[in-house]
Amino acid sequence: MSLFTPFKLGSITIPNRIGMSALTRNRSTATVPNEIMQKYYVERALGGAGLIVTEGTLITRQGTEWPQAPGIWDPAQVVGWKKITDAVHEAGSKIYCQIWHLGRVSHPDAPEQIAAGVPVYAPSAISARGGKFRFLPGHPGYVTPTEVPDPTTIIAQFKQAAINAKEAGFDGVELHGANGYIVAQFLDSTANKRTDKWGGSPENRARFALDTLKALIEVFGPDVSIKISPAGGYNDVGMPLQETIDTFGYLLREANKLGLSYVTLVRYSAASDPEIDGKKRATEHDVVATFSPFLTNTPVFVNCGVTPAEAEQLVNSGTAAGVFFGFSWVTHPDVGKRIKAGKELDNVPNFAHLYGAVGVDPALGYVDYPGM
Template sequence: MTANLLKPYALNNTINLSNRILMAPLTRCMADDNLVPTQLMAEYYARRAEAGLIISEAVIIRPDGQGFPNTPGLFSPAQIEGWKIVTAAVHKNGGKIFAQLWHTGRVAHPYFYGNGDADASVLAPSAIGVEGTVPRMRELTYKIPKAVTVEEMKTLVADYGQAAENAIKAGFDGVEIHGANGYLIDQFLHHDSNRRNDEYGGSSENMVRFPLEVIDEIISKIGADRTGLRVSPGAYFNMTGDSKDRAVFDLLLPELEQRNLAFLHIGIFDDSMEFDYLGGRASSYVRENYSKTLVGVGSYSAEAASSAINDDKFDLIAIGRPFIANPDYVAKIRNNEPLTSYSDEMLTSLI
């Protein structure tokens, strides 16, 4: 029933995957206090190298992008050296790995980067905050962000490009730009979080401008064949949906189609969710408007993913929490063996 998941897949002329099962990005908060990947992280990823492609946990591109404790970075020499150990371990076991490049935007917190200055700026498209507290550090409440200036956006674009170059230097096979799940790039794409009235907000054409500038900068540094993107057309995490969001993504998806990305990846926790303004599931909406390699995700079993691929709903499947519980997930699918069930206590260690 799942034989199609185990077939090779060519992303492009540069990268061939041994199967259609991707390890989804999974934030583990296990880097050291300098945000350097550890030996335990290298072993953790190496045990999962049979995935057709590993997408790393989200990796912050610069200090003010941090919104969770001990999330690894890709902006210092030490961090690059630490990732070299990880990528070498994955490659030694025959795997491929992309770095997911991340800036959390308005859910960053100056506790992590403010050097004691609790009033250090949090950057976002608009000065619209979110309610709540920082995951795993509930004593920290979110701050009202500062609307990023056009000059600051130019620096952010350059920093995304530098992080992509750093990823290749660290031995990654490519990068996935995190443009989903309510973080910085996604904040520009939704009316709830983007209330600007300059060239980066107001109209669909303006709202896609910053994301496309980031994508084009990264492509110019490492090539479209090594660049993937994750998107969340349906607003559902740390933001409220708006029917006008549909027009933004109606414009964005054809622009992405022209750029020949390695893949486009749906960012959603549960793909059974439906959005009125998208006419149903986010994955169905994207498939109807984007013809190139699409990665599905969102609580799929191997059997359900296999059926969806057979039905041309997407081309590849990203598996999340089951990969935490089953380092040998691919082998178990191949051998039709039962999977170990995921439980939250598994987040306390890297196994």
């Protein structure tokens, strides 16, 4: 099977083409990675993941809707992640850190945002529609953010996160450019109304992503990647089709010159496309067919709704260098081994404990799924 051939990814070689995509699990201890997270990642390394990408990892204190999301801005977090990377490597896999800034979908009343002592920053002072902070009184939605005066301050935070990730033993970093977070907000003309060099044209709106990638490359060399979702409407982003092609096409043409280890293209998902004002938010289109031609020198990984049979076809045909499975890794610690053995991915998901809960055993719905 083509899925089980090794692949040179940046400066490393991964043992197969089956990746585990970033999956918010909400199990850290006050933003610090802990022992149960280590168990979770090691199970999946042993279960046949050629490359693991961590859950979204915050580059600075932010008011996330996931109050137990991990960070990588603090020495204690670096120590916690180092234990995980060492264990994953010992288990025979490789691991990237997905570095993450929420931008306008933080909340000023969240404890970490209060502790940060800074406003909720975004490209422009435009709130995202929707959202619900269930752990805050009254379950408030998103607020109008403060336009970040100098975006290079956030790029510097991304670079420092990469420095910390390298110290923590990660094999590389994946810039979270999907799902309506800060990179996507800069790219999207509905979220970015700036009139300076960071807004307006596709070239200007792509500047933040490209300058951030260049800063990460200064730290990790060829072991830098980006994940994008051009057909995603989550967190109230999405442009008309031609504008989407113009914007992401420019981004990828320029990113293709940087020597990235891979780009993850997230396909359209109706389940994560919210309905706003009576219609779906995103512009549905074939993301892989539309954007992979821009990546002539950069490996493409495909994510979202990929079946094992389709994954084999994508790699065997040369359409993709590899695939990322998402939710399947939540419910199966051994996705890779099951695919190789021809076994079904048939564990029943525990939705009640998908993201954990205060006062509940964090193992529930996390490390209690059986292997084959």
